[in-house]
Amino acid sequence: MTKHEFLDKMRHALANDLSGPVIQENISYYDGYISDEVRKGRSEEDVTEELGDPWAIAKTIIESVGGLGNAEGEYTYEPRRSDYGQERQDVRRQIHVFGLDSWWKKLILILGIVGVVMLAVAVIGGIFSLLAPLVVPILIVMLLLRIIGGGRRR
Structure with a gap:
């Protein structure tokens, strides 16, 4: 046209x-x-x-x-x-x-989505790395209490 x-x-x-x-x-x-x-x-x-x-x-x-x-x-x-x-x-x-009518606009959209996903994974990984030193000892203590306490109930 x-x-x-x-x-x-x-x-x-x-x-x-x-x-x-x-x-x-x-x-x-x-x-x-x-x-x-x-x-x-x-x-x-x-x-x-x-x-x-x-x-x-x-x-x-x-x-x-x-x-x-x-x-x-x-x-x-x-x-x-x-x-x-x-x-x-x-x-x-x-x-x-x-609109998304050209290849570079689509590329920017895809890179933006990948960036957001990577940021979310980094934040979640950071939270786990901060909580791991606290959660692991607590889980070990709870497991030992169950083992020791579980033997007394019999």
């Missing part, structure tokens, strides 16, 4: 639930992202395939925003700016979807 097709599908999916500025903000973000990746030498098809289904991304955006764009019945129109270089980026309102 080309960048134009991807952005049209996303715009159409967002149109019923969000206001114009929110739609334009997200479309601008993905347009810029795809353009940046193409400048790095990747094809539009590869980038859009990596991003996934524009309908699924739009659904996530709508759920994240809460559909507040048109909830109050307020419709606004913002004319297109001719100077895109001066466009203000509001980081708080941008919604980006990240």
